Amino acid sequence: MRGLSVSYAPPRKAASLGTGAALADADLDVRLGEVVGIVGETGSGKTTLARATVGLVRPLAGSIEFAGEDVGALRGRALRAFRRSGQVQLVFQDPLRSLDPDLTVADLVREPLDIAGTLSRRDRAERVDESLRLVGLDPDAMRDRQPRELSGGQRQRVSIARAISTRPRLLFCDEPVSALDVSNRNLVLNLLDQLRRELGLAVVIIAHDLSSLAGIADRVAVFYRGRIVEQGPIHEVLERPAHPYTALLTASAPSVEPGAGQSARLRPEQLVPPAGSRPWPTDGVCVFAQRCPFAHDACTDQPALLPIQRAPGRLAACHVAASWRDRLGGHQAERESA
Numbered sequence: 001m002r003g004l005s006v007s008y009a010p011p012r013k014a015a016s017l018g019t020g021a022a023l024a025d026a027d028l029d030v031r032l033g034e035v036v037g038i039v040g041e042t043g044s045g046k047t048t049l050a051r052a053t054v055g056l057v058r059p060l061a062g063s064i065e066f067a068g069e070d071v072g073a074l075r076g077r078a079l080r081a082f083r084r085s086g087q088v089q090l091v092f093q094d095p096l097r098s099l100d101p102d103l104t105v106a107d108l109v110r111e112p113l114d115i116a117g118t119l120s121r122r123d124r125a126e127r128v129d130e131s132l133r134l135v136g137l138d139p140d141a142m143r144d145r146q147p148r149e150l151s152g153g154q155r156q157r158v159s160i161a162r163a164i165s166t167r168p169r170l171l172f173c174d175e176p177v178s179a180l181d182v183s184n185r186n187l188v189l190n191l192l193d194q195l196r197r198e199l200g201l202a203v204v205i206i207a208h209d210l211s212s213l214a215g216i217a218d219r220v221a222v223f224y225r226g227r228i229v230e231q232g233p234i235h236e237v238l239e240r241p242a243h244p245y246t247a248l249l250t251a252s253a254p255s256v257e258p259g260a261g262q263s264a265r266l267r268p269e270q271l272v273p274p275a276g277s278r279p280w281p282t283d284g285v286c287v288f289a290q291r292c293p294f295a296h297d298a299c300t301d302q303p304a305l306l307p308i309q310r311a312p313g314r315l316a317a318c319h320v321a322a323s324w325r326d327r328l329g330g331h332q333a334e335r336e337s338a
């Protein structure tokens with residue numbers, strides 16, 4: 001995705017990009033066999049990115065290149081054909097709501113194949129069994145059951161079997177484990193890890209917290225108010241966040257331990273503006289300025305997502321990415337004198 005922007009406002013109103021866009025100027029690459037995590041608070045644009053990629057919402061600007069084709073520019077019949085092909089599939093957060101309760105497991109897993117219409121009836125039945133086996137379910141025991149006869153973990157496995165039945169190249173999972181208990185969470189995350197290896201899938205996992213992605217994602221993109229503010233290999237991002245918002249996320253997550261590269265754990269109170277600091281407008285400035293203790297005059301412009309020097313593969317959209325750590329001590333003194 002390059003410069004991808006999406007607005008749900010009517011086209012005339014959405015013409016002024018940046019204000020009110022659900023997603024603004026997003027750049028993201030996902031490669032086959034890779035798991036990319038997406039984190040960010042509610043309403044930050046994570047699902048919008050997924051919906052634009054599968055062709056459910058039309059981008060306002062930018063491109064989505066999939067296997068060499070700009071799928072963001074597809075219209076009409078070409079767009080319907082792309083969606084029917086099932087090359088990009090979505091797994092939703094809550095399988096109980098996303099699976100039709102009147103269909104059997106076999107019907108549910110076969111449905112995307114019926115829509116794609118490329119396999120014979122016999123091949124589709126075989127593909128259903130194969131997909132169920134791939135997610136660790138016994139086809140003979142599961143085929144005729146309905147969603148209400150399954151446990152939460154089994155339902156999520158059926159959702160994944162359904163999504164992989166067309167053998168997609170890219171799988172978007174929107175909070176795939178947030179409706180599950182801890183043991184099922186690990187099972188489903190391990191399953192996604194196994195599928196990306198066995199099927200060579202590119203997987204994008206949307207999550208609320210960074211720590212749930214630590215064991216599975218190769219890279220992570222951090223969203224804040226419709227923008228990607230940081231991107232990079234997950235362990236490096238966790239160990240030494242470049243954006244003050246990512247730093248706040250890691251400092252606020254007790255399960256994220258600082259690694260060898262980070263001398264001391266940052267504390268959340270070091271990463272919020274001291275009382276009485278300069279108020280920032282909500283629009284037209286860096287999206288994080290209002291909540292950033294390090295914001296200064298340069299932050300009246302939204303920074304672009306740029307490579308971080310001497311850190312291959314890492315990007316941050318922050319005017320003070322290279323300097324905010326140096327100000328942590330002084331910032332504490334300012335707070336104490338206030």
Ligand SMILES: Nc1ncnc2c1ncn2[C@@H]1O[C@H](COP(=O)(O)OP(=O)(O)OP(=O)(O)O)[C@@H](O)[C@H]1O
Nearest residue numbers: 008021022023040041042043044045046047048049
């Ligand atoms: N169908 C829609 N119509 C209008 N606005 C929408 C629609 N869907 C999302 N939005 C708005 O777009 C912005 C981004 O929403 P999005 O669902 O992409 O966020 P998210 O990061 O996925 O949130 P969550 O973690 O709650 O799923 C939000 O301000 C949201 O209110």
